[in-house]
Amino acid sequence: MNNYDNLDELQMSVLSEIGNIGAGNAATSLAHILADKVMMSVPVLQIINVSEMATILGGPENELAGILVNMTEDVQGMLLFLLDQEFICMLVNVLMDEHIQSLDEISDIGLSAIMEIGNILSGSYISAISTMTGLNIGLTTPQIAIDMAGAILSYPAAQFGVMGDKLLFIAEDFLSGDSAIKSHLLIMPEPKSLQLIMESLGVC
């Protein structure tokens, strides 16, 4: 298994299920943070290239926030949450009691709140994978970039570009109150780690 292209159907559905459980955990955490009910859609797992990914995210120049967390210890790789402008503003407004309407208005303290959300969301996902596989997975401190979708995606594209052009990502919608929030998560375990995850789950 040296790139995401040759995953078979069973392996894909295993990853979807991981995404499902991870998203469930994440929705629960979000509900706690927002002190509101959070519903989620069934996550969709896709393996696509960077250009297609940019289109899904509203075009390469669409401005959004990317929160990057690296996986360490048993599993190497990265998680990249891509949150749209509306979602970020909503989170900052609820958490910091502010009234921002665009990413340009975000304060430093707002940024660190978003990073904390990234921390909590990635923790939720990773604990799902960790529990299912029995693997020990560490996470680095999140890093945030607010920029054009294409520019943010160049990071995983370059990190994984040597093994192919495809990215593995999970898309899901969270619903809270009146607002539907689109979130996208790129899960990029390194090939060896992906193999290890599959082996730990008895899928090979």
Next chain:
Amino acid sequence: MSKLLVVGISDQQVACPPDTLITYALGSCVGICLFDTMRRISGLAHVLLPQAINGCNRNEVYKFADTAVEELVKSMERLGCARLHIVAKIAGGANMFATTGRSIGERNVEVVKSELRRLNIRLLAEDTGANYGRTVEFDTQKGSMIIKTAGKGNKIF
């Protein structure tokens, strides 16, 4: 009618006036604009990585800086450009997330520059590094490179 020719990731295109070449949202990638000052033919390449590892992916010449620059020069030469008259302007190579050590963006810029030196092509302008994305537009009429950013303003080189 002038056309807007879009260059994708790991891609290149050659154009003549009055067309404009564009590549969107470069992060760590580097956009290389080449311009023949005599023939007024322009080329734009968008490279993702400095070089292929272990000689794999050798079929993807436009993806790697160490092969893409020369390929773009060759494409222009096939249209009658002379290397002597080709000049370069480059942009991109940002480090989007605060990583430690040498970033891919930095290495991309380094390899692009050394390729330009090796091919005897003069580098006239660059807008590289830092931590933000850039859209690169090349006006084949004026030979100017226009950089657009999200919240960091626009620049013309």
